[in-house]
Amino acid sequence: MPFRIGLSGLQAAAADLQVTGNNIANTATVGFKQSRAEFADVYAQAYGGISKTAIGSGVRLGATTQQFSQGNIEYTENSLDLAINGQGFFVLNDDGGRSYTRAGQFQVDRDGFVVNSNGQHLQVYPPNETGVTDTTFNTGTLDDLKLEFGDNAPAATESVDAAMNLVSDAMPPVDSKGAPITVIDVDDPNTFNYSTSVTVYDSLGTPRTMTLYYLKLGTGTGTVADPVKSTPGEWKVYAELDGLIPGKTPDASQTKNIFFDSNGNLDTTKTTGLPWKPKFDLATNYLPNNGATIGYVDTTKTPPVPTNEVSIDIADLTQYGTKYSVSDLSQDGFTTGRLTGFDVDQTGVVFARYSNGQSGILGKVALANFKNPQGLQQLGDNNWAETFAAGDPTFGDPGTSNLGLIQSGGLEAANVDLAEELVSLITAQRNYQANAQTISTADQITQTIINIR
Template identity: 75%
Template structure:
């Protein structure tokens, strides 16, 4: 019996050494979770027997359980390196099957799918409106994440937002005769008080320059000293660069009126210049402006001038922006902490390609280890619960980082020494039993 007890101790110590050695071997494995050998005593007793002097029969390996504590996040320069800061598992498509992992070292295969080193595809929620940044997601179904490498389509400018100040005590400029200028000549800078430009885009992404010329309303002269202004009134002329020879640009002049506090009172809505784009170079067949959602007809650009003021003695532009953009080349991908995957383009736009889905289990230690840093569902682990990163008890996504192994190398080295001593001690049990047996034989 002592031989069998000692042998069970040797087997247990050897298993402890193997578990510790496996932990040490995977110290640098991304997403690895250390294991712990758990032992139980062996107690043999006859059926129905009760004895206070019964002796145990040794030890056995009861379980090898993984410890799902958080590993340190090591930062990289790859946006597709993902780490989970908290609970949860990445969901991977393994040729139609589903496996789970904490290792987020992903890359792109030849078909544009995001995969790990084993070729398993990362699962995401598909956006309802692909390419739109404020889209919702179809959380009822998982799909493979596929990155798009095509150009981002251009968008025609539909609205220009102008916020600027005009000088309150300005006078109309004088022409060659000394009379007040009443019509802007865009080729003569002395025929207007102030101008500013903004780049707008047609429906094919071609940039075109729109210039706003401001002229103080007034009369008088010559001489120029006799020119008087309408204190609260201006004219604005809107011109698009590239007008072909002989063409005209009707409807580009608008009246502006301010109140005594410098606030714009007329017009009360946006200005609507109608640029006949067919008369402008390049004549590429594009349009400028929006599209009526009901009729499908083109709608001219709207210029929001509600931010215009007439204060003080300086011209200033606080904001002059528009909502169009040209064709964009793919410049990279980003993943935010909630798992939303964006494609970034050279035109400053971004498109949503999906949202990383995470899974969690009531008993992660019940998962079946598959190797390659993957786990499979089991009855003991419970059903997987899918959700968005950062919701419920799921962790957040760290892009450009990888979760390191949670192995504490110092602790494992101490465990090695302990397991070695246990092995030696159990071997000594067998040696002592052998000596006792030999003594009995020699009697």
Template identity: 60%
Template sequence: MMFRIGLSGLNAASADLQVTGNNIANTGTVGFKESRAEFADVYAHAYGWMSKTEIGSGVRLASNTQLFSQGNIEATGNAMDLAINGEGFFVMNDNGSQVYTRAGAFQVDRDGYVVNSSGQRLQGYPAVDSMTSRTSANFSVGNLGDMQLPLNEESSALATTEVTASVNLSSNASEPIDPTTGAAYGAVDISNPDTYNWSSSLTVYDSEGAARAMTLYYVKTANPLEWTVYAELDGMTPAPAPPVTPANTFTMTFDTNGNLDTTATTVPPLSFDLALYEPLNGATIGPLDPTTATATSPNGLGVNPGEITLDISGITQYGSNYSVNDLSQDGYANGKLTGLDVDQNGIVFARFTNGRSEVLGQVAIANFSNPQGLQQLGDNNWAQSYGSGDPILGSPGDGRFGSIQAAALESSNVDLTEELVHMIEAQRNYQANAKTISTADEITQTIINM
């Protein structure tokens, strides 16, 4: 009997050492969760047998339980690395079967799918449409699928439709005077800076994404609270000699405090016929009017170019020098994919060379009622089992689901110092049980030698 008790103790201590050794071996494994050997005593007795003098029959390994505590999150600088801060698992497609992992070291395969080192594809929710908000209502949460990046796609160009000008015009300026006549210039000659007081320029884009320079020329009138503004594009062809007084002209009036008098100022839309400006690429600027479309209109859109809206509500006339506070517009050129951004809600944004970001989808997170019931598969993967319950799918940061930290990985939750101490304890247990067997052997030899 003592031999069996000692043998069970050796087996238990050996199992404890194996579990500890496995933990130590995976100290550097991303997303690894340590295990704990749990033991139960053994009693061998007949049914209904009860005795105060009954002795146990040893020990057995009752369970090898995984501990799903949070591992340290370490920054990597790689945008494709993702870590879950909190509960949940990444959902992976393994040739049609779903597996779950905490290891977020991802990469992109030749087809643009986000995969791990085993080729399993990361699952997520596709975006319903391109958006700027980050609410889960904009994702098709019932349509779980493979995350794929548009490697060969471009962000299309958008023609400028609105320009915002926020500048300060010096109140000390005076009306430009022609020295040859002693009178005000009758028109603005954009090639002669003496005919205007100041100018400000910005880049706008046509419908094909070509950059074009637009300049606003500011001329003080005889009225100290009034300015005339001329808007023009560079590249007029054939160039007049010289181009004088562009068609896009309006007058601004200020109050005595230097603020724009919006009731006395009317800003007409700016309209440019790009057939008169280099490059002659057949593009338009501003939104096309589909109501003017004809059978010969390209793409079914209007034949006439749209009009650019100019917002001058931020223009002032103060005593300080000329200055630019803001000159912006809403158009952009076409762009190629340059990288990815993932926010804490798991929303994946594609960054393009034109400065635009487009939403591709949202990383899905799975959780379980009993994570310790998951079946270990190796390669940092778990599978659903009867003990774990069904997966609960959701979005990062919602309810019990952890948030996503991009450019970071969750390290193993193994405490190496603790494991080394535990290994010493398991070694002592093994030696003690071996001593039990050797002692039983000595007792047996004594009886035989009697």
């Protein structure tokens, strides 16, 4: 019996050494979870035996359990390197099978799918509308994440936001006779007070410059008897695109009279027809004549019809003080965009970024969790498989319920404490030596008995 007890101790110490050695070997393995050897004592009980005089029969390996504590996140320069900060597992598709991992070393295969080093596809929730940023996700299904490498299509400018201050005591420009000017000539800076430009885009992505010209209106003939005076709060604004063909007449909607009240705010009772919608006929009045349109599309018609009208929001124009300033002049169109990269935010949303400043959503990384992660079956290659002991997987969005957040450009290091493992290595070695000594001592006792004459 002492031999059996010592032998069981040797086997247990050897198992402890193997578990510790495996932890040490995987110190640099991304997403690795350290294991712990758990032992149980052995008692051989016979029916009717007296437990208080029973002597143990040794030790056995009860279980080898993995410890799913959080590993440190190490940052990289690859946006497709993903780490989970908290609970959960990435979901992988392996030729129709499903496995789970904490290792987020992902890359792109020849077909554009995001895979790990084993060629297993990362699973995401597909967007309900592709290529846009204001979309929801179909959380009832999981799809392989596929990156799109094509160009981002252009979009015509539909609206312009203009916010600026016009000088309240600006003097009306006058002609050669001293009379106030009433018509803006874009080629003559003496016919307007201020101008400011913004780049807009037609439906083919061609950039065009839109300029807004402001003219302070006045009264009088310019004579001593009838001097020029400003018309209180009244301006004329003119919108023009570059490329107007000489001799072509701009649409009348491109000119508008605007009025300010005594507090310097736009008087919407006199300034009617807001938002202002000047029309630009690109097909006949402007070069290049590339067949493009501009402005918003009338969706009430079938099929939808381009209007060539750009909606200009001038509600934030003011007439304060003595300084002209532009606080905002923006538009919503953009040109063709080349793919510049991919990003994943902390909630798992995968974006494609383009050179035109736009981005499109490709999916949302799905995470899974289990009631008993220690019951998962280890598959190797940093993967686990679900089992009855682990319970059914629950899927969800990163950052919801008990699931962690996604860290893009980072990898979760192994949660192995190397110093602790080295101490465990020494302890296991001592245990092995001590159990070997038990066998040696038992051998000496046996030899003594044999030698009795």
